Amino acid sequence: MSLSLAVRRVVTAAAVVATSVTGLAMTASPATAACADVEVVFARGSTELPGLGIVGTPLVRAIQQNLPGKTVTSYAVNYAANVSQTSAGPGATDMSNHVKQVAAQCANTVFVLGGYSQGASVTDIAIGIRTFLGTGGTIPTNLAPRIKAITVFGNPLRLYGQNINTASPLYGSRARDVCATGDPVCGGGFNALAHLSYPTNGSVTSAAQFAANLVKAG
Secondary structure, eight states: OOHHHHHHHHHHHHHHHHHHHHHHHTOOOOOOSSOOSEEEEEEOOTTOOSSSHHHHHHHHHHHHHHSTTSOEEEEEOOSOOOTTSOOHHHHHHHHHHHHHHHHHHOTTOEEEEEEETHHHHHHHHHTTOOOSSOOOOOOOGGGGGGEEEEEEESOGGGGGTOOHHHHOTTTGGGEEEEOOTTOTTTSOOSOGGGGGOTTTSSHHHHHHHHHHHHHHHO
16 A cells, blocks of 8 residues: 555544544643753654644653653654645654754753654654655764654554664664554555554654663663
């Protein structure tokens, strides 16, 4: 199945649940002048409203719950998230620029990166993986030690036989690259609802614990 066809199927399914998650998708925490211990930088999926989206919002909450005593803030990547899948490159540039800016201002802040669907492609590009969905800015390798974990869901990169774990020697050991069974966007399946299942199938909870453990490990 082509990526464009897979995305069209998912968009159709997403329309069914859009009204119930609109408020959730808009709960991204704004950046503040104070430096946090951890900043989660997340890119939403195609057609989602600006914000962290249906996956990023519960992920940030779960990471906060798993890191008591630490300040955890979030940044929603500012990009179009268009259905044509042409905005991942600009999204990667925004993700990279934000990480560089915060890293320069806050010497002790560490990062968790992530994305859902096209947002996973944003993350791929930002960490230097070549994809078929465009090019964009990348995070300088000297900041790699401060990228403690990467969590992506429904990553289109998988349709080409790769994932972050295998495609990135630098970040692979710090990545959780999740693809639900039947997901057409990452697994070539035919179940559009599988692509919407990450907030409810345990994937977000598991990924948040994974990320928190890596942050704790230093």
